[in-house]
Amino acid sequence: MIDSSLKEIAAALRAKKVSAVELATESLARIDAGNGRINAFVTVDREGALAAARAADARLAAGTAAPLTGIPMAHKDVFCTEGVLTTCGSKMLANFVSPYDAHVVSLLKQAGAVMVGKTNMDEFAMGSSNENSHFGPTRNPWNTDKVPGGSSGGSAAAVAARMVPIATGTDTGGSIRQPAALCGITGIKPTYGVVSRYGMIAYASSLDQGGAFGYSAEDCALLLSGMAGHDPRDSTSLERETEDYSRNLNRPLAGLRIGLPTEFFAAGMSDDVRAAVDAAIAEYRRLGATTVEVSLPNARLAIPAYYVIAPAEASSNLSRFDGVRYGHRAAEYTDLNDMYCKSRAQGFGGEVQRRILVGTYVLSHGYYDAYYIKAQKLRRLIAQDFAAAFEQCDVIAGPVSPTVAFGIGEKSDDPVQMYLSDIYTIAVNLAGLPGLAHPAGFGAGGLPVGLQLIGNYFGEARLLNVAHQFQQATDWHTRRPAN
Amino acid sequence: MSLTLDQVRHIAKLARLELAPGDAEATQAKLNGIFGLIEEMQAVDTTGVEPMSHPQELAQRLRTDAATESDRRAAYQTVAPQTENGLYLVPKVIE
Numbered sequence: 001m002i003d004s005s006l007k008e009i010a011a012a013l014r015a016k017k018v019s020a021v022e023l024a025t026e027s028l029a030r031i032d033a034g035n036g037r038i039n040a041f042v043t044v045d046r047e048g049a050l051a052a053a054r055a056a057d058a059r060l061a062a063g064t065a066a067p068l069t070g071i072p073m074a075h076k077d078v079f080c081t082e083g084v085l086t087t088c089g090s091k092m093l094a095n096f097v098s099p100y101d102a103h104v105v106s107l108l109k110q111a112g113a114v115m116v117g118k119t120n121m122d123e124f125a126m127g128s129s130n131e132n133s134h135f136g137p138t139r140n141p142w143n144t145d146k147v148p149g150g151s152s153g154g155s156a157a158a159v160a161a162r163m164v165p166i167a168t169g170t171d172t173g174g175s176i177r178q179p180a181a182l183c184g185i186t187g188i189k190p191t192y193g194v195v196s197r198y199g200m201i202a203y204a205s206s207l208d209q210g211g212a213f214g215y216s217a218e219d220c221a222l223l224l225s226g227m228a229g230h231d232p233r234d235s236t237s238l239e240r241e242t243e244d245y246s247r248n249l250n251r252p253l254a255g256l257r258i259g260l261p262t263e264f265f266a267a268g269m270s271d272d273v274r275a276a277v278d279a280a281i282a283e284y285r286r287l288g289a290t291t292v293e294v295s296l297p298n299a300r301l302a303i304p305a306y307y308v309i310a311p312a313e314a315s316s317n318l319s320r321f322d323g324v325r326y327g328h329r330a331a332e333y334t335d336l337n338d339m340y341c342k343s344r345a346q347g348f349g350g351e352v353q354r355r356i357l358v359g360t361y362v363l364s365h366g367y368y369d370a371y372y373i374k375a376q377k378l379r380r381l382i383a384q385d386f387a388a389a390f391e392q393c394d395v396i397a398g399p400v401s402p403t404v405a406f407g408i409g410e411k412s413d414d415p416v417q418m419y420l421s422d423i424y425t426i427a428v429n430l431a432g433l434p435g436l437a438h439p440a441g442f443g444a445g446g447l448p449v450g451l452q453l454i455g456n457y458f459g460e461a462r463l464l465n466v467a468h469q470f471q472q473a474t475d476w477h478t479r480r481p482a483n
Numbered sequence: 484m485s486l487t488l489d490q491v492r493h494i495a496k497l498a499r500l501e502l503a504p505g506d507a508e509a510t511q512a513k514l515n516g517i518f519g520l521i522e523e524m525q526a527v528d529t530t531g532v533e534p535m536s537h538p539q540e541l542a543q544r545l546r547t548d549a550a551t552e553s554d555r556r557a558a559y560q561t562v563a564p565q566t567e568n569g570l571y572l573v574p575k576v577i578e
Contacts, residue, residue, distance in 0.1 A: 099558040192538050206536055235543050304524040307517060315498060322499070324571050329564035336574045341501035353500055357491070357510070358517055360498040371521070376534030378524055383535060416516045432538025457538070 020056035020070030027072035069112030092347030102199025119154030149179030174425025181400035181450025192432035193238035196231030217467035254288035259393030272443030302427035308375035315359025404447035
């Protein structure tokens with residue numbers, strides 16, 4: 001049953017063809033059978049899931065169920081869950097049982113969704129392959145020698161392997177869209193400020209944004225509707241009315257103007273990705289859309305600007321991990337300063353330490369203007385490019401990742417090569433725009449290729465509508481890896 | 484731009500990260516690769532461009548100056564490495 005759409009699962013729950021306890025049990029059995037191979041989950045909360053499922057069944061019987069009541073789901077381990085281990089993929093938090101719930105977690109609890117566990121991720125969401133996890137790499141369900149993408153690789157792999165129909169993720173530079181593409185599922189990162197960051201362990205606060213994974217755009221719309229909304233506890237949360245992101249799903253695409261950025265279609269994309277992306281765009285034309293060439297001349301500056309802004313904010317955010325209030329503390333030290341230095345060196349992995357060092361340098365005296373302020377100026381140029389492009393089109397389409405999923409170990413020794421794999425996703429975070437990835441076919445080695453759709457501010461419902469219409473006419477999103 | 488070994492050690496000290504004796508060179512090489520990438524942005528003329536910190540140009544909201552949190556000290560201290568009588572313990576800093 002958990003292979004079905006949320007709409008079908010919700011109908012079956014209401015028709016008493018299946019119970020929430022049966023769905024949770026099915027999800028837990030899938031995790032038991034597959035997690036040894038995929039390593040998508042860091043924590044499985046069997047008792048919590050069954051208790052939540054029993055409560056969901058009671059709500060369904062009482063007629064007070066919400067759309068997500070009884071649906072099994074997983075949270076990326078960056079979201080704090082009260083009473084449940086919250087590791088953020090790090091040795092630093094390997095024993096951290098959160099004393100409170102993230103806003104997203106409490107909203108989904110109130111909606112009656114059934115959390116079965118916490119998913120693996122790159123440590124502190126820093127990475128594009130899930131290899132930077134203290135708990136070992138997650139493997140791509142399509143080919144276990146390949147990465148699932150990152151940093152939300154565990155959530156994407158869990159959904160792709162049909163362990164859960166939906167999962168949460170976060171996207172700071174592509175961490176929802178890239179793993180969704182590499183695992184052959186749908187994922188959406190909303191406009192910055194739409195989903196509360198309260199209780200979402202901070203990486204780069206001006207870019208971090210929670211979002212949704214599912215089998216389809218229709219399912220992502222339901223999950224996002226349950227996650228989004230103003231939260232006074234997040235000072236950057238936008239004061240807007242809550243939205244039903246499913247409201248436009250059935251709108252036809254006739255008249256839709258799709259912008260194709262020249263820079264995204266220049267050299268850099270592998271041939272197999274290009275073929276699938278071109279075919280998807282041709283399908284959109286068949287569905288009534290028109291395409292127009294647009295230009296994002298500063299998009300090439302997104303990676304350098306990102307690798308100043310994100311490490312700068314990370315070095316500040318991660319200063320809280322000092323071995324005093326929570327997290328790892330070294331066993332031996334000579335004095336307070338030595339305790340800080342040893343606890344942090346032992347608790348953080350290599351990539352996290354590198355980003356802290358880069359951030360510390362660019363924020364240090366005499367370099368702040370040359371790096372951080374310069375990067376924020378580039379950020380404005382990038383945002384202005386998108387604003388100009390959206391005068392000519394309704395959505396922008398392009399690749400998500402330059403290649404299909406790469407091999408485990410292939411890029412893990414070369415941070416710069418790893419950073420370049422996010423070339424198509426990072427600009428969207430710098431501008432704060434919503435972005436979606438949906439399956440668009442297969443490339444080399446039978447691995448999935450995704451198409452990226454970028455919307456204007458608050459264009460989530462439009463993006464989901466566009467992707468849903470594509471998924472009504474194609475069946476890429478229904479393909480699943482062999483077990 | 485490239486960082487010297489001394490600069491790497493200085494940044495590590497500022498960041499409160501202990502560098503193992505043999506790790507400084509490898510860290511230096513990787514950081515310099517990253518700074519090579521970052522330096523691309525210096526080629527762009529950004530004269531007159533305002534820095535952007537929030538895509539919606541929002542100023543930070545202020546809340547009324549009132550206590551709203553309940554006392555959850557006991558719950559928060561259960562995750563601390565070392566506490567005593569409601570206090571966080573650290574190595575002695577004053578002799």
